[in-house]
Amino acid sequence: MSFPKDFLYTKEHEWIKVEGGKATVGITAHAVEMLGDIVHVEMPKVGAKFKQGDSFGTVESTKTVSDLYMPAGGTVLEINTELKNAPEKLVEDPHGKFWIAKLSVEEAPKNLLDQPAYEKHVAEDAHH
Amino acid sequence: MEFMNKSTSNGVLLEEPTLFERSRPGARGTSIPTCDVPKINASAKFGNAFRKNTARLPEVSETEVVRHFSRLSTWNYAVDFGIFPLGSCTMKYNPRHNEEIARSGEISNAHPYDPEEWTQGHMAIIHDLTEDLKKILGMEDVSLQACAGAHGEYTGLAMIAAYERSKNRNRRTILAPDTSHGTNPASAAMAGFRIQQIVTGEDGVLHPDTVRAAMTDDVVCLMITNPNTIGFFEKNVKEFAEILRAKDAFLYIDGANLNAIMGIVRPGDFGCDVIQLNLHKTFSTPHGGGGPGSGPVGVSSRLVPFLPIPRVEKAGNKFVMQYNKPQTIGRVKAFFGNYGVMVRAWAYIKSLGSEGLRAVSENAIINANYLKAKLSNVLAVPLQNANLHEIIFNDNATKVGGLDTTKIAKRLIDYGMHPPTMHFPLCVKNAIMVEPTETEDRTELDRFVNAVKEIVSSGDTGAAPVRVFREKIDEAKAARELKLKYNFNR
C-alpha cells in the first residue's frame, strides 16, 4: 500500500493536499481497507466552517461508523457528490478520484504527519 | 459428517412471498361487526382532515394469513428446538404455564386506569414481585417500570444524576472496565455522563488499585457487570464499594448475569448501589425475537427517594399507586411498565421457590463448566479462572487451519443449532462466548460438544451455512440500497 508523498496525514487516517489557499481532503487506502464494505459517506454541507480536528462527517461500513476529522481549519467549497450515490467506489481510488471535500484553508494545519511518518504509523497500527 | 446428519432436519420449508404480493381486492381476513347505531358520514364530519388515500394494507383471507405466518415461523430457530448458547444473553427455556397466565383474560383485559378496587390483584402481583426481587438481590428497593435492560440502565443512571443535583454537585465521569457492554456508554450519554474506560487485569477481573488510581473528583460511579462478561466473579467488588462510598459515589452493577448467583451471593451484600436486571434472561420470560423485555432496577437506600413514580404501596389492607414522591426522577414510561412480562416472571419465581432459584444457578454453573471440560482440548480457553455460568473460548487453536470464530459459528448453523455469542467481550480477541443455561439436558449439551468437535476435526473451511433456508446474506447490499419497506410498484 503506498501513500502519496505530497499529502499530509492525520493519525485518524485522513489525508490533505494543500495547494495555495485551497485543499483537498479524503481518507487513506489504509482506512478504507480497515473499514471493509463501505455503505455510506455522510458529507458536510458546502459553505460549512470547521476547525482543525472537528468532525465533519462519517464513513459507514457494514462493520462500523467512523467519524471524519478535519485535517485543517477551513470552509467547505465542494463535496464529491459521486460518493453520495456510490459510496462503495471509495475503495477504487481513495487518494485520487474519490476525495471527499475541497476546502478553502484559513490557517496552515498543525501537527500533521508527512508521508514517511504516516507509513510508520500504519505499520505500528498493524502490530496492535 | 456423522453429527451434522444427525442434527439437521429437512423440515417442510416453503417459500412465501410478502403478504402484499398475495393481496387481492375484496379478500377479507376477518369480519367487522355490523353497525347497531346510526352510521356517520366520516367525510362530512372531518372535512379536509378526512383520509381519502387509504393505507395499502393487504387484502387476504384468514387461511392465507394463518398459512403465511406459520410458514414464516418455520424459518426461525428457537429455544423450543434446542440449545441457544448465546453468552450473556441467557436463552433458557420459557415455561408454558407463565405464558398461559400472562395471556389470561384477568391479565389481558385489565386497563391501567381501571378503578383501584378492580386492580388490587394486579398491584398485589407487582408488590409481590418487587418484594421477591428485593430478597433475591438484597437491595433496599426495586422499581419495575423500565421495559428492558438498557431502559433500566438509563433509569439507574438518571437516579444518580438526580442524586447529584440534590447535593448541588455535577460529577460527570463514570468508570467502566473494558469488558463492559456497549449500552453502558450509550446509556451514560443519555443521562448526561461520560464513560472513562479502565483496564481489566490479566486474570480477567478488575483490581482495586486500578479503580483507586482512576478516582478523580469528577467520578460519580463505577459500572461493572458481576459476574462479569467473561463469566468470572469480580472478587474485589466489596473493596470497590468502599472506595466509592468514601467519596459518596456509586457502585453500579449490570445484573445481566444474575442467572449465575441466585441464592449464592446477593449484590446488596457486596455493596451494590444500583443494579438492573433482565426478566427475559434470569426469569425466563420469552425473548419473542427481540422483546418485550422488562428491566427491574434495584437500589440502595441512598437512591430510594429518586425511584420512578408511581410506586405500588400498601395502605392498610389495600394497595395503592403512590405518586407523591417529591425527589422522584418522574416516569420513564407511560403506565406501570411491561406488566405482562412481570406476570410471567412472578409465576416463574412462585414455581421455583427459594430452593429452586438456587438450583437454577447451580445447574447453570455446572452445565457451563461441563462444556468447558469437554471442549477445552478442542477450542482455546484464553483466560483461566473459576468460571461460573459462561465460558469464553476463542479461535487461537483453530485459526491456523482457517477455522476462525465466524466460520465456527456459521458452521454450527448447519448442525441445526444457534451459534454462541461471537467477538464479545472486546477485550478477548475473536471471543466465542458460550452460555448453555440450566435448562439444557445432558444429551443436548453433548449434541453441542459433538458438533464443535466435528467442525474442528473436519477442518472444513468452505462456505457456511449451507444447510439452511437462506445462505450467506448480503448485508452490504442491504445497507447500501436501504429497501426498508415493500415497493408497491415492483
Place this chain on the structure above:
Amino acid sequence: MTNPHHFIPNTDSDRQDLLKVIGAKSVEDLLKGIPSELRFTKDLDVGSPMSELEINQHFRKLMKNSRQTQQTLSFLGAGVYDHMCPAAVNQLTLRGEFLTTYTPYQPEMAQGTLQALFEFQTHITELFGMDVAMASHYDGSTALAEAVIMALRIQSDRKRVLISQGVHPEYIEVAKTYLANLGAELTIIPLAQDGRTSVDALKSLLKEDVASVIVQTPNVMGCVEEQDVIADLTKKSGALYIGNVAEPLSLGVLNPPGYYGADIVTGEGQSFGIPAAFGGPFLGLFTAKQDYVRQMPGRLCGETIDAKGRRSYTLTLSTREQHIRREKATSNICSNQNLMMLWSTIWLSMIGKKGFSELAELNLAKSEYAKEALQATGKAALRYSKTPTFNEFVVDIKGDAAEFVKKAAAQGIAPGVPLSRFFANDKTGLLVCVTETKMREDIDALATLVKNLG
C-alpha cells in the same frame, strides 16, 4: 434420583456425572471464585415451590375483584383502547418459533422474524404516511421521548422543545424525564377553548430556538387537531414537526401527520389488538422522513439477497446502534417490542385494507351515538361540541367526576377517565371512549347510569 424442578433437566445422578467430568466433588468446588465472606448462606425467603395448579389457585384468588372476574363494562381509553382481536392473532404468536427466539442477529436462522418486521415496517409507513418505520420501541411514550432527542440532535443549535398540552400527559412526563439531563427546555403549548392546541400560543412561542413542535392527534381530549395550520407554522419557523398518534385506528378515517409533511411521527400500536394488560407490553411506533434515516434510534430491517440471489432480509444500519457507536449511538435501545410487533402485523393483515376503514367508521358511529345518548340525559354536557372527535370525547358532569367514577365502579361500570387524574383542577371532566366493542345496549346502560348517578 430426581431433578430439582421440572424446569431443570439434570437429575441428581446426571449432576454427579457432570461434576465427575468437570473434576469437581460438588458445586461448591466451582464457587471458589466468590470470596466466602460474601456468600449468602440463608434461605432466599421467596416461598416454597408451587405446582401449576397451586399457582392457578393462588392467582384466581388474587384476581377475584378484577374486571374480568366481575364481567364489568368499561368506557376507558386515554391511550389504551379496547379493540376486537381475531383469535388467530393470539394463537399464531404462541408459536415457539416466534415466541422463544432471539433478536435476528443471525439472519440465516431468523428469516421468519425478519420478514414479519419488513411487513410491519411497510404497514406503519403506509398508515402514518411516512418514508421509514423502525422495528418498534418500548411504547408510545418512549418513542416520543426518543423523537424529541433525535430532533435536538438534528437541530443541534436549537435547545427548546414545544409540546402541546394535548399530548398524553404521561408521555409528556416521560419526555421531561429524558430531557432532564440533556440541557434542553420543554415548554407546553396550552389548549384553546375548542380543545385543540392553541394556534395563537404556538405563534408566540415559535422563536428561533425551537428545535421541534410536538402535537398529538386526536389529542388527549379526543379532539382532532388542525394539523395543516400547525405543520405550516412549524415548518416556516425552521423547527421540526413531530406528530404523535396514540390511537392509530383513527388513521382509517383521518389524514396521518405524514400527509401534512411531518418530519417524525411516533405513536402507540396497542390499538392493533394488543391486550391492555394493565399498561404493557405495548408497541412504540417510530417513523421519519428518508433524509433522517441515519439519525433514527432503534432497529431496522432491510431487504437484500443471499448467496444464491434469493430475496432475503436482515437487520441493517445497526452500526448506528449502541454496540458499535457506544456513546455516539442514536440511542441506548437494544431491543424492540418484537412479539408485539408480530401481534400487530398479524392483526393488521387480518383486519385488512377495507376492514381498517370500516372499523374506524364503526368507532366513529358508536362514539357519536354515545355523545347523543349522554347529552340526552340532561346530566352530562359535551365540552368541545364544535370540534370533531374520533372515538373519545369529554363530557362535563354535574358534580365531581372522580366521585361519580367511584360510585359507578361499585355498579361494575368504568364510565370513563376523570380528567382530574391528569389535570388536578379539572373536577367535572370525564373522558369517555366508545369503541366497536361496545354494543348499543352497553352505551344505553352508560346513559342510564349517568342519568341516575350524575
